[in-house]
Amino acid sequence: MTPATSSSVAPVLEVRGLTVFHGQLRAVSNVSLAVGPGEVYAIIGANGAGKSTLLRTVAGLHRPAEGSILLDGVEVTGRAPDRRVAAGIALVPEGRRLFPSLTVEENLLVGSHRARPGPWDVARVYDTFGWMRERRFQRALQLSGGEQQAVAIGRALVANPRVLLLDELSLGLAPVVVRKIYGVLPDLLASGMTVLLVEQDVSQAVRVASRIQCLLEGRSTLEGPPDAFTPAQVEAAYFGLAGSGHGGGAG
Amino acid sequence: MSWVNALIQGILLGGLYALFACGLSLLFGTMGVINLAHGDLAVVAAYLALGVVAVTSIPMVWAFALVVPIFAVVGYAVQRTLIQASLARGPFTTLLVTFGLSVVIQNVLLATRSANSHSLNIGSLVSRSFHLSGQISVAYLSVAIFTVAVVVLLGLQYFLSRSSTGRLIRAVADDREAAQLSGTDHRHVFGVAAAVAFATVAVAGLAFGMYSSFAPSAGPSRLLYAFEAVVIGGLGSLWGTLLGGIVLGVAQAIGAKINPSYGVLAGHVVFLAVLAIRPEGLTRAGDGAGPRANLRRRWAARPGVVRSRPRQTITADAAGPARPPAATDAAPVRVTRSRRTSRWLGVGAVAVVVLLAYLPYLAYSGTTDTLVNAFILLTLASMWNLLAGYAGLVSVGQQAFIGLGAYLVLIMAQRGIEPFVAIPLAAAGCAVLALPISWLVFRLRGGYFAIATWVVADACLLLISRFQSLGGGTGAALPGLSSVNPDVLPAVTYWAALTVTVVALAAVYLLLRGRLGLELTAVRDNEVGARSLGVRVTRAKRIVYLVAAAGCGAAGSLLIISQLNVEPTSAFSVGWSAQMIFVTVIGGIGSIEGPIVGTALFFSLQQSLAQHGAWYLIILGAVAIAVAIWTPRGLWGLVSGRVHLRLFPVGYWLRAEEAPRGRPGRRGGADGSRRHDEPPAVVGEGAAGECL
Numbered sequence: 001m002t003p004a005t006s007s008s009v010a011p012v013l014e015v016r017g018l019t020v021f022h023g024q025l026r027a028v029s030n031v032s033l034a035v036g037p038g039e040v041y042a043i044i045g046a047n048g049a050g051k052s053t054l055l056r057t058v059a060g061l062h063r064p065a066e067g068s069i070l071l072d073g074v075e076v077t078g079r080a081p082d083r084r085v086a087a088g089i090a091l092v093p094e095g096r097r098l099f100p101s102l103t104v105e106e107n108l109l110v111g112s113h114r115a116r117p118g119p120w121d122v123a124r125v126y127d128t129f130g131w132m133r134e135r136r137f138q139r140a141l142q143l144s145g146g147e148q149q150a151v152a153i154g155r156a157l158v159a160n161p162r163v164l165l166l167d168e169l170s171l172g173l174a175p176v177v178v179r180k181i182y183g184v185l186p187d188l189l190a191s192g193m194t195v196l197l198v199e200q201d202v203s204q205a206v207r208v209a210s211r212i213q214c215l216l217e218g219r220s221t222l223e224g225p226p227d228a229f230t231p232a233q234v235e236a237a238y239f240g241l242a243g244s245g246h247g248g249g250a251g
Numbered sequence: 252m253s254w255v256n257a258l259i260q261g262i263l264l265g266g267l268y269a270l271f272a273c274g275l276s277l278l279f280g281t282m283g284v285i286n287l288a289h290g291d292l293a294v295v296a297a298y299l300a301l302g303v304v305a306v307t308s309i310p311m312v313w314a315f316a317l318v319v320p321i322f323a324v325v326g327y328a329v330q331r332t333l334i335q336a337s338l339a340r341g342p343f344t345t346l347l348v349t350f351g352l353s354v355v356i357q358n359v360l361l362a363t364r365s366a367n368s369h370s371l372n373i374g375s376l377v378s379r380s381f382h383l384s385g386q387i388s389v390a391y392l393s394v395a396i397f398t399v400a401v402v403v404l405l406g407l408q409y410f411l412s413r414s415s416t417g418r419l420i421r422a423v424a425d426d427r428e429a430a431q432l433s434g435t436d437h438r439h440v441f442g443v444a445a446a447v448a449f450a451t452v453a454v455a456g457l458a459f460g461m462y463s464s465f466a467p468s469a470g471p472s473r474l475l476y477a478f479e480a481v482v483i484g485g486l487g488s489l490w491g492t493l494l495g496g497i498v499l500g501v502a503q504a505i506g507a508k509i510n511p512s513y514g515v516l517a518g519h520v521v522f523l524a525v526l527a528i529r530p531e532g533l534t535r536a537g538d539g540a541g542p543r544a545n546l547r548r549r550w551a552a553r554p555g556v557v558r559s560r561p562r563q564t565i566t567a568d569a570a571g572p573a574r575p576p577a578a579t580d581a582a583p584v585r586v587t588r589s590r591r592t593s594r595w596l597g598v599g600a601v602a603v604v605v606l607l608a609y610l611p612y613l614a615y616s617g618t619t620d621t622l623v624n625a626f627i628l629l630t631l632a633s634m635w636n637l638l639a640g641y642a643g644l645v646s647v648g649q650q651a652f653i654g655l656g657a658y659l660v661l662i663m664a665q666r667g668i669e670p671f672v673a674i675p676l677a678a679a680g681c682a683v684l685a686l687p688i689s690w691l692v693f694r695l696r697g698g699y700f701a702i703a704t705w706v707v708a709d710a711c712l713l714l715i716s717r718f719q720s721l722g723g724g725t726g727a728a729l730p731g732l733s734s735v736n737p738d739v740l741p742a743v744t745y746w747a748a749l750t751v752t753v754v755a756l757a758a759v760y761l762l763l764r765g766r767l768g769l770e771l772t773a774v775r776d777n778e779v780g781a782r783s784l785g786v787r788v789t790r791a792k793r794i795v796y797l798v799a800a801a802g803c804g805a806a807g808s809l810l811i812i813s814q815l816n817v818e819p820t821s822a823f824s825v826g827w828s829a830q831m832i833f834v835t836v837i838g839g840i841g842s843i844e845g846p847i848v849g850t851a852l853f854f855s856l857q858q859s860l861a862q863h864g865a866w867y868l869i870i871l872g873a874v875a876i877a878v879a880i881w882t883p884r885g886l887w888g889l890v891s892g893r894v895h896l897r898l899f900p901v902g903y904w905l906r907a908e909e910a911p912r913g914r915p916g917r918r919g920g921a922d923g924s925r926r927h928d929e930p931p932a933v934v935g936e937g938a939a940g941e942c943l
Contacts, residue, residue, distance in 0.1 A: 061428065093432060097428070106422075110435070113434060155433060
């Protein structure tokens with residue numbers, strides 16, 4: 001199945017029939033999606049559903065067994081992660097993954113060393129996150145979790161990606177901080193970016209996304225605009241409850 | 252006043268050691284590679300300078316300006332090919348590959364150049380010195396080298412902390428994957444780091460060449476100095492390395508002042524003392540404030556030994572046990588150690604041993620003498636295989652116990668104990684001596700453990716050479732064998748060697764079949780998990796270390812008995828480590844059969860290439876590098892992966908009870924084409940240490 005985008009515009013990012021293995025485990029199984037320009041597309045699902053694997057495969061960290069990944073209609077499936085950054089795909093990895101011994105500014109500079117031309121640079125990141133400018137010479141390790149997440153987003157932004165991949169932004173952060181972090185999303189979309197995000201917190205995902213897809217044990221169980229589904233339907237897809245049309249091993 | 256002189260000389264020498272050590276530390280810091288060929292590369296740089304001068308007849312100083320950039324290019328190329336390929340396999344492989352490179356370089360130099368020593372002469376600067384006071388004179392050369400060292404260290408510091416490339420190097424060292432996600436081609440960055448490291452090695456090698464003479468075999472001792480400077484100063488700290496170099500230099504200068512032959516030994520003693528008292532080095536790894544704190548952190552975060560396991564070899568079988576036998580619920584499953592083939596192979600092995608025992612009645616002593624050497628090597632290789640293949644302890648210092656075993660026999664023979672009786676006593680003595688040594692060297696992990704064992708071996712050599720009663724540096728003849736009839740002596744020696752080998756193989760087999768084998772497998776799969784389940788990890792490794800020491804000691808006693816004399820530099824030669832490592836790696840590490848295959852191959856290669864001198868070691872080294880990278884399970888792994896032969900079954904086989912008898916079961920894991928409905932499924936092999 002190839003889900004249609006909400007608009008008739010050509011998708012910026014398209015994933016076709018992606019299957020990814022971790023050893024013998026089929027982590028992602030025949031998943032397709034298409035994200036249009038300026039859209040926020042959310043992948044939801046429980047622990048181990050294959051969400052992060054999907055995102056990491058789009059970023060180039062895993063090689064898919066089957067399927068293809070297209071950016072602006074151009075196939076990027078075989079390219080190395082660093083080449084994808086230059087092409088316009090940037091991932092904010094799960095758990096932030098800042099360079100702990102580098103300062104905030106050095107982290108951002110590493111992020112921008114292969115940047116595409118575009119509106120984002122280090123200064124604009126400082127403008128977006130006001131506190132960052134005066135703490136730019138601090139080591140990334142000394143920041144709080146929420147601050148680190150902001151730097152991680154900034155590090156991806158300065159590469160001026162066409163598609164920004166956000167993996168579990170809310171992980172380990174207080175709800176207040178999560179809301180603050182998601183507060184910058186409109187700003188990104190205004191600069192013409194497209195966002196594909198992974199979120200365990202369904203309510204958060206539904207709030208920001210124009211389209212959602214739910215994964216269960218690597219398979220797609222639900223796809224469409226969030227207002228097309230009742231909470232019960234989403235719940236059934238999320239947990240693989242009876243009636244969702246999914247066999248599988250969940251019980 | 253001359254003490255002050257020694258102190259000044261030592262400090263200046265320390266600059267040279269620090270210069271030499273920074274490349275080692277840079278490679279480890281960025282990509283976790285301990286370059287065991289570091290010292291040999293420095294020697295190559297000096298030879299290259301000589302070669303450039305000989306070909307172009309330009310002044311020596313201009314040749315230096317050529318050698319350094321050439322080395323940078325070579326560094327980039329070596330990283331992108333050899334080191335990158337071995338990095339993909341894991342840190343264990345990088346150790347093997349750089350060690351192989353070291354042996355290949357030494358022997359290529361031996362084969363193409365002479366064994367004579369050379370030195371780089373740049374004219375008047377070398378010989379001139381100035382007087383600080385009446386008795387203290389300082390050579391211009393020493394001051395110049397020290398200045399160059401400080402300038403290089405400052406430059407390196409600036410490069411890493413200020414330049415954008417240095418920033419990328421630190422980023423990749425911190426988190427390779429995150430760096431990739433930020434658009435960094437980590438392989439290129441590694442290449443650049445290697446280029447810088449090789450350039451510093453070239454500078455250090457040239458400085459060494461001017462400071463003292465060099466020969467093809469000079470590399471390893473220099474590696475030890477560099478390594479000692481790094482550890483004394485504190486791992487990963489640039490200025491700590493300078494301090495470590497100075498401490499080492501001063502120790503050597505003062506030692507040499509006491510007795511000219513104590514210099515290196517004094518350095519080793521200071522190093523071991525620092526390891527015992529302050530293993531984190533003189534400059535404690537601090538709060539991450541230094542510009543190379545990332546390199547430090549990398550060290551601190553390294554699980555060390557467990558990471559140095561031959562990961563690559565696990566994957567082949569690790570996938571296997573995941574699949575439960577399909578026949579489980581249909582039929583009862585029988586768990587066996589051995590299958591029919593193993594039993595027949597076992598019978599065959601006994602027959603071979605019996606035949607070998609009968610051999611002295613059939614063959615000339617020339618044949619049995621060759622076989623004695625083969626048995627010695629097989630014993631050594633089995634011990635190294637136990638250490639590295641099963642316990643993850645990559646030692647390049649087992650020659651310490653070969654030498655100690657030989658000298659223990661000598662000491663006992665001098666006191667009237669029959670040499671053949673002394674063999675088990677010497678083996679036990681080596682195990683006893685290994686205990687305090689293990690307290691020291693177990694403080695370091697992975698590649699640093701490897702070099703520490705090497706330092707210990709070198710220290711043993713220097714120490715033994717000091718005893719005139721043991722023949723000093725020239726060695727001694729073994730007394731006490733005159734009572735044995737010279738006609739049967741070769742046969743008795745042969746039987747002793749055969750006995751030692753059979754006992755060694757049986758000991759390894761029984762160890763791995765028992766609880767220890769299970770513990771070692773658990774540690775290999777997940778050290779933290781094993782520890783939390785109550786496996787005493789260090790104890791298990793220590794037992795293996797002691798057993799390996801005893802085995803190498805027994806091999807050393809055979810060595811002195813078969814040669815009837817002992818010479819310290821050959822008994823404690825790192826060449827033994829090269830042989831046991833190559834034999835094990837080529838034959839198949841992590842299987843008891845591997846060293847046997849490797850030994851057979853080694854001796855046939857040696858027989859056919861004997862007249863070509865150093866070339867058989869060059870070929871052997873190159874083959875070992877290739878095997879380590881491309882077929883990490885060795886030749887035996889290639890064979891057993893196809894036909895499922897197990898001479899020493901230390902794993903388990905599962906099979907359904909009503910499986911047709913005699914039908915070869917399918918093994919899980921390494922087998923590519925598995926079928927879930929195959930009834931006589933055989934899986935889970937490796938539960939007790941097989942399947943590395």
